[in-house]
Amino acid sequence: MDTRFNRPTPSDREVDWNKNKVLLSKTDKKGTILYANEDFIDVSGYDEFELVGQPHNIIRHPDMPKVIFKFLWDSIKSSENIHVIIKNMAKTGRYYWVVTDFKIIADTDGEIVGFFGTRKSVPNEIIVKFIEPLYKKLLQIEETSGLQASEEYLVGFLEERKKTYMEYIDHLIATGKDDKNKISKGLFSGLFDKSPKK
Protein backbone atom coordinates (compact mmCIF):
# COMPACT_ATOMS: atom_id res chain seq x y z
CA MET A 1 0.00 0.00 0.00
CA ASP A 2 1.03 3.56 -0.56
CA THR A 3 2.92 4.73 2.50
CA ARG A 4 1.15 8.09 2.38
CA PHE A 5 -1.84 6.41 3.99
CA ASN A 6 -1.80 4.91 7.42
CA ARG A 7 -3.98 1.94 8.16
CA PRO A 8 -6.99 3.12 10.14
CA THR A 9 -7.67 1.64 13.55
CA PRO A 10 -10.63 -0.73 13.31
CA SER A 11 -13.74 0.47 15.07
CA ASP A 12 -16.65 -1.71 16.18
CA ARG A 13 -19.07 0.70 14.55
CA GLU A 14 -20.63 0.11 11.18
CA VAL A 15 -20.46 2.64 8.34
CA ASP A 16 -23.78 4.42 8.03
CA TRP A 17 -24.61 3.79 4.39
CA ASN A 18 -27.59 3.38 2.11
CA LYS A 19 -27.84 -0.38 1.69
CA ASN A 20 -29.80 -0.12 -1.52
CA LYS A 21 -26.67 1.23 -3.21
CA VAL A 22 -24.34 -0.89 -5.29
CA LEU A 23 -20.63 -0.29 -4.79
CA LEU A 24 -18.58 -0.79 -7.92
CA SER A 25 -14.93 -0.87 -8.76
CA LYS A 26 -12.60 -1.88 -11.54
CA THR A 27 -9.15 -3.25 -10.80
CA ASP A 28 -6.30 -4.45 -12.93
CA LYS A 29 -5.30 -8.09 -12.73
CA LYS A 30 -3.07 -7.41 -9.72
CA GLY A 31 -5.95 -5.88 -7.78
CA THR A 32 -4.98 -2.22 -8.16
CA ILE A 33 -8.00 0.06 -8.20
CA LEU A 34 -8.40 1.76 -11.58
CA TYR A 35 -11.71 3.43 -10.93
CA ALA A 36 -14.74 3.20 -8.68
CA ASN A 37 -18.22 4.60 -8.62
CA GLU A 38 -19.40 7.42 -6.37
CA ASP A 39 -21.10 5.05 -3.92
CA PHE A 40 -17.98 2.93 -3.48
CA ILE A 41 -15.96 6.09 -2.85
CA ASP A 42 -18.53 7.50 -0.39
CA VAL A 43 -18.80 4.33 1.69
CA SER A 44 -15.02 3.80 1.78
CA GLY A 45 -14.55 7.30 3.19
CA TYR A 46 -11.52 7.89 0.97
CA ASP A 47 -11.22 10.56 -1.68
CA GLU A 48 -11.25 9.28 -5.24
CA PHE A 49 -7.63 10.43 -5.63
CA GLU A 50 -6.64 8.36 -2.60
CA LEU A 51 -8.27 5.19 -3.88
CA VAL A 52 -7.23 5.11 -7.50
CA GLY A 53 -3.87 3.41 -7.97
CA GLN A 54 -4.05 1.71 -4.58
CA PRO A 55 -4.24 -2.04 -4.04
CA HIS A 56 -7.75 -3.17 -3.21
CA ASN A 57 -6.64 -4.27 0.23
CA ILE A 58 -6.71 -0.59 1.22
CA ILE A 59 -10.25 -1.42 2.39
CA ARG A 60 -9.48 -4.87 3.78
CA HIS A 61 -10.65 -5.42 7.35
CA PRO A 62 -8.27 -7.28 9.69
CA ASP A 63 -11.19 -9.48 10.80
CA MET A 64 -11.20 -11.14 7.38
CA PRO A 65 -9.62 -14.59 7.28
CA LYS A 66 -6.93 -14.92 4.62
CA VAL A 67 -8.38 -18.20 3.38
CA ILE A 68 -11.37 -16.35 1.89
CA PHE A 69 -9.04 -14.24 -0.24
CA LYS A 70 -7.03 -17.33 -1.17
CA PHE A 71 -10.23 -18.93 -2.38
CA LEU A 72 -11.12 -15.73 -4.21
CA TRP A 73 -7.77 -15.46 -6.01
CA ASP A 74 -7.63 -19.19 -6.79
CA SER A 75 -11.00 -18.89 -8.49
CA ILE A 76 -10.05 -15.75 -10.35
CA LYS A 77 -6.79 -17.30 -11.59
CA SER A 78 -8.87 -20.16 -12.92
CA SER A 79 -10.95 -17.66 -14.89
CA GLU A 80 -14.02 -18.22 -12.75
CA ASN A 81 -16.34 -15.37 -11.84
CA ILE A 82 -17.01 -15.53 -8.13
CA HIS A 83 -18.85 -13.85 -5.28
CA VAL A 84 -17.78 -13.72 -1.67
CA ILE A 85 -18.97 -12.11 1.55
CA ILE A 86 -16.40 -9.61 2.75
CA LYS A 87 -16.02 -7.33 5.74
CA ASN A 88 -14.46 -4.09 4.53
CA MET A 89 -12.98 -1.24 6.51
CA ALA A 90 -13.57 2.44 5.72
CA LYS A 91 -11.00 5.17 6.19
CA THR A 92 -12.65 5.95 9.52
CA GLY A 93 -11.98 2.40 10.74
CA ARG A 94 -15.67 1.57 10.62
CA TYR A 95 -16.73 -1.68 8.95
CA TYR A 96 -19.25 -2.59 6.25
CA TRP A 97 -20.24 -6.05 5.12
CA VAL A 98 -20.87 -6.72 1.45
CA VAL A 99 -21.33 -9.60 -0.91
CA THR A 100 -18.94 -8.89 -3.75
CA ASP A 101 -19.38 -10.33 -7.19
CA PHE A 102 -16.15 -10.43 -9.19
CA LYS A 103 -16.44 -10.46 -12.94
CA ILE A 104 -13.36 -11.20 -14.97
CA ILE A 105 -12.53 -8.88 -17.86
CA ALA A 106 -10.63 -10.51 -20.67
CA ASP A 107 -9.21 -9.00 -23.83
CA THR A 108 -9.99 -10.30 -27.30
CA ASP A 109 -7.27 -12.96 -26.90
CA GLY A 110 -8.90 -14.21 -23.73
CA GLU A 111 -6.16 -12.82 -21.48
CA ILE A 112 -7.39 -11.55 -18.12
CA VAL A 113 -6.88 -7.79 -17.97
CA GLY A 114 -8.83 -6.91 -14.85
CA PHE A 115 -11.91 -7.36 -12.76
CA PHE A 116 -15.16 -5.64 -12.03
CA GLY A 117 -16.27 -5.84 -8.42
CA THR A 118 -19.98 -5.32 -7.72
CA ARG A 119 -20.90 -5.06 -4.04
CA LYS A 120 -24.26 -5.24 -2.35
CA SER A 121 -25.20 -5.24 1.31
CA VAL A 122 -25.86 -8.50 3.15
CA PRO A 123 -28.72 -8.82 5.67
CA ASN A 124 -27.31 -8.28 9.13
CA GLU A 125 -28.96 -11.43 10.46
CA ILE A 126 -26.95 -13.59 8.03
CA ILE A 127 -23.73 -11.92 9.07
CA VAL A 128 -24.39 -12.25 12.79
CA LYS A 129 -25.76 -15.80 12.73
CA PHE A 130 -23.57 -17.48 10.14
CA ILE A 131 -20.76 -15.51 8.56
CA GLU A 132 -19.20 -13.77 11.52
CA PRO A 133 -18.91 -16.96 13.62
CA LEU A 134 -17.43 -18.84 10.65
CA TYR A 135 -14.91 -16.12 9.80
CA LYS A 136 -13.94 -15.69 13.46
CA LYS A 137 -13.24 -19.42 13.66
CA LEU A 138 -11.20 -19.33 10.45
CA LEU A 139 -9.21 -16.35 11.67
CA GLN A 140 -8.57 -18.03 14.99
CA ILE A 141 -7.28 -21.17 13.21
CA GLU A 142 -5.07 -19.04 10.97
CA GLU A 143 -3.56 -17.30 13.96
CA THR A 144 -2.84 -20.51 15.83
CA SER A 145 -2.22 -23.10 13.09
CA GLY A 146 -1.78 -21.27 9.79
CA LEU A 147 -3.54 -20.82 6.49
CA GLN A 148 -3.55 -24.47 5.47
CA ALA A 149 -5.33 -25.52 8.65
CA SER A 150 -7.88 -22.79 8.10
CA GLU A 151 -8.46 -23.99 4.53
CA GLU A 152 -8.90 -27.57 5.75
CA TYR A 153 -11.46 -26.40 8.28
CA LEU A 154 -13.38 -24.47 5.64
CA VAL A 155 -13.36 -27.40 3.22
CA GLY A 156 -14.66 -29.67 6.00
CA PHE A 157 -17.30 -27.11 6.97
CA LEU A 158 -18.56 -26.97 3.39
CA GLU A 159 -18.37 -30.74 2.91
CA GLU A 160 -20.69 -31.15 5.86
CA ARG A 161 -23.18 -29.02 4.01
CA LYS A 162 -22.51 -30.57 0.60
CA LYS A 163 -21.97 -27.15 -0.86
CA THR A 164 -19.26 -25.08 -2.44
CA TYR A 165 -18.51 -21.73 -0.79
CA MET A 166 -20.61 -19.89 -3.35
CA GLU A 167 -23.50 -22.33 -3.01
CA TYR A 168 -23.31 -21.88 0.73
CA ILE A 169 -23.53 -18.09 0.69
CA ASP A 170 -26.15 -18.13 -2.08
CA HIS A 171 -28.21 -20.44 0.07
CA LEU A 172 -27.78 -18.26 3.15
CA ILE A 173 -28.81 -15.15 1.27
CA ALA A 174 -31.77 -16.84 -0.40
CA THR A 175 -33.16 -18.67 2.64
CA GLY A 176 -31.52 -17.13 5.70
CA LYS A 177 -30.82 -20.69 6.90
CA ASP A 178 -27.73 -22.86 7.21
CA ASP A 179 -29.40 -26.26 6.58
CA LYS A 180 -26.27 -28.08 7.68
CA ASN A 181 -27.78 -31.55 7.51
CA LYS A 182 -29.74 -31.26 4.29
CA ILE A 183 -28.39 -32.48 0.98
CA SER A 184 -28.30 -29.74 -1.64
CA LYS A 185 -28.31 -29.85 -5.39
CA GLY A 186 -24.58 -29.14 -5.14
CA LEU A 187 -23.91 -32.66 -3.84
CA PHE A 188 -21.91 -33.69 -6.86
CA SER A 189 -20.25 -30.42 -7.66
CA GLY A 190 -16.64 -30.24 -6.58
CA LEU A 191 -15.76 -28.12 -3.61
CA PHE A 192 -13.44 -25.38 -4.77
CA ASP A 193 -13.62 -26.91 -8.22
CA LYS A 194 -11.10 -24.92 -10.24
CA SER A 195 -11.85 -26.23 -13.69
CA PRO A 196 -12.67 -23.42 -16.12
CA LYS A 197 -16.26 -23.00 -17.23
CA LYS A 198 -17.06 -24.39 -20.61
Place this chain on the structure above:
Amino acid sequence: MFKHDLPTAVPTLHNLKKTIDHFLSDSITLNSIDKIGAASEFEAEVKEILKGYRNNSQVYNLDFQYKKLIQIITDIHNLNLAVNNEIPEWLESELGVVFHKIRNILLVLEIELN
Protein backbone atom coordinates in the same frame (compact mmCIF):
# COMPACT_ATOMS: atom_id res chain seq x y z
CA MET B 1 -1.69 33.31 -13.45
CA PHE B 2 -5.18 32.29 -14.48
CA LYS B 3 -6.36 35.82 -15.14
CA HIS B 4 -3.53 36.49 -17.59
CA ASP B 5 -4.34 33.38 -19.61
CA LEU B 6 -8.05 34.06 -19.74
CA PRO B 7 -8.28 35.01 -23.41
CA THR B 8 -6.90 31.67 -24.57
CA ALA B 9 -8.41 29.49 -21.83
CA VAL B 10 -12.04 30.47 -22.25
CA PRO B 11 -12.47 29.39 -25.89
CA THR B 12 -10.78 26.07 -25.05
CA LEU B 13 -13.19 25.50 -22.21
CA HIS B 14 -16.14 26.39 -24.40
CA ASN B 15 -14.97 23.87 -26.99
CA LEU B 16 -14.71 21.22 -24.33
CA LYS B 17 -18.16 21.99 -23.03
CA LYS B 18 -19.57 21.85 -26.54
CA THR B 19 -17.97 18.45 -27.09
CA ILE B 20 -19.35 17.09 -23.83
CA ASP B 21 -22.82 18.49 -24.54
CA HIS B 22 -22.72 16.86 -27.94
CA PHE B 23 -21.95 13.46 -26.44
CA LEU B 24 -24.61 13.85 -23.78
CA SER B 25 -27.26 14.77 -26.31
CA ASP B 26 -26.23 11.76 -28.35
CA SER B 27 -27.45 9.50 -25.49
CA ILE B 28 -23.95 8.08 -25.04
CA THR B 29 -24.11 5.34 -27.63
CA LEU B 30 -21.17 3.22 -28.62
CA ASN B 31 -21.00 5.27 -31.78
CA SER B 32 -20.54 8.50 -29.84
CA ILE B 33 -17.98 6.80 -27.61
CA ASP B 34 -15.89 6.02 -30.65
CA LYS B 35 -15.78 9.72 -31.46
CA ILE B 36 -13.82 10.53 -28.34
CA GLY B 37 -11.07 8.01 -28.71
CA ALA B 38 -7.56 8.76 -27.53
CA ALA B 39 -6.65 10.74 -30.62
CA SER B 40 -9.74 12.93 -30.58
CA GLU B 41 -10.09 16.64 -30.36
CA PHE B 42 -11.44 16.15 -26.87
CA GLU B 43 -8.18 14.72 -25.58
CA ALA B 44 -6.23 17.47 -27.26
CA GLU B 45 -8.41 20.01 -25.44
CA VAL B 46 -7.75 18.42 -22.07
CA LYS B 47 -4.02 18.31 -22.76
CA GLU B 48 -4.07 21.94 -23.80
CA ILE B 49 -5.73 23.04 -20.56
CA LEU B 50 -3.42 20.84 -18.51
CA LYS B 51 -0.36 22.37 -20.09
CA GLY B 52 -1.11 25.79 -18.67
CA TYR B 53 -2.98 25.05 -15.46
CA ARG B 54 -1.71 21.78 -13.96
CA ASN B 55 -1.51 23.27 -10.47
CA ASN B 56 -5.17 24.19 -10.44
CA SER B 57 -7.13 21.56 -8.48
CA GLN B 58 -10.10 21.71 -10.85
CA VAL B 59 -7.86 21.18 -13.86
CA TYR B 60 -6.17 18.30 -12.06
CA ASN B 61 -9.60 16.82 -11.41
CA LEU B 62 -10.55 17.36 -15.05
CA ASP B 63 -7.54 15.33 -16.16
CA PHE B 64 -8.33 12.68 -13.53
CA GLN B 65 -11.95 12.34 -14.66
CA TYR B 66 -10.95 12.35 -18.30
CA LYS B 67 -8.61 9.43 -17.69
CA LYS B 68 -11.42 7.63 -15.88
CA LEU B 69 -13.67 8.31 -18.85
CA ILE B 70 -11.13 6.79 -21.23
CA GLN B 71 -10.76 3.73 -18.97
CA ILE B 72 -14.51 3.14 -18.97
CA ILE B 73 -14.75 3.67 -22.71
CA THR B 74 -11.93 1.19 -23.27
CA ASP B 75 -13.64 -1.34 -21.01
CA ILE B 76 -16.95 -0.94 -22.80
CA HIS B 77 -15.14 -1.26 -26.11
CA ASN B 78 -13.29 -4.43 -25.01
CA LEU B 79 -16.40 -5.99 -23.53
CA ASN B 80 -18.24 -5.21 -26.71
CA LEU B 81 -15.57 -6.99 -28.78
CA ALA B 82 -15.09 -9.99 -26.52
CA VAL B 83 -17.37 -12.94 -27.14
CA ASN B 84 -19.79 -13.81 -24.31
CA ASN B 85 -19.01 -10.61 -22.48
CA GLU B 86 -21.95 -8.44 -21.59
CA ILE B 87 -21.54 -4.76 -20.86
CA PRO B 88 -22.72 -4.21 -17.30
CA GLU B 89 -25.52 -1.70 -17.06
CA TRP B 90 -23.73 0.11 -14.23
CA LEU B 91 -20.71 0.71 -16.42
CA GLU B 92 -22.76 2.61 -18.94
CA SER B 93 -24.40 4.63 -16.20
CA GLU B 94 -21.00 5.31 -14.63
CA LEU B 95 -19.91 6.66 -17.98
CA GLY B 96 -22.83 9.08 -17.83
CA VAL B 97 -21.83 10.10 -14.30
CA VAL B 98 -18.28 10.88 -15.41
CA PHE B 99 -19.54 12.88 -18.38
CA HIS B 100 -21.63 15.01 -16.05
CA LYS B 101 -18.75 15.39 -13.60
CA ILE B 102 -16.52 16.66 -16.39
CA ARG B 103 -19.16 19.10 -17.50
CA ASN B 104 -19.56 20.38 -13.93
CA ILE B 105 -15.80 20.82 -13.57
CA LEU B 106 -15.81 22.83 -16.77
CA LEU B 107 -18.61 25.03 -15.43
CA VAL B 108 -16.64 25.64 -12.22
CA LEU B 109 -13.52 26.40 -14.24
CA GLU B 110 -15.41 28.85 -16.36
CA ILE B 111 -16.60 30.66 -13.24
CA GLU B 112 -13.05 30.66 -11.81
CA LEU B 113 -11.66 32.07 -15.01
CA ASN B 114 -14.21 34.84 -15.16
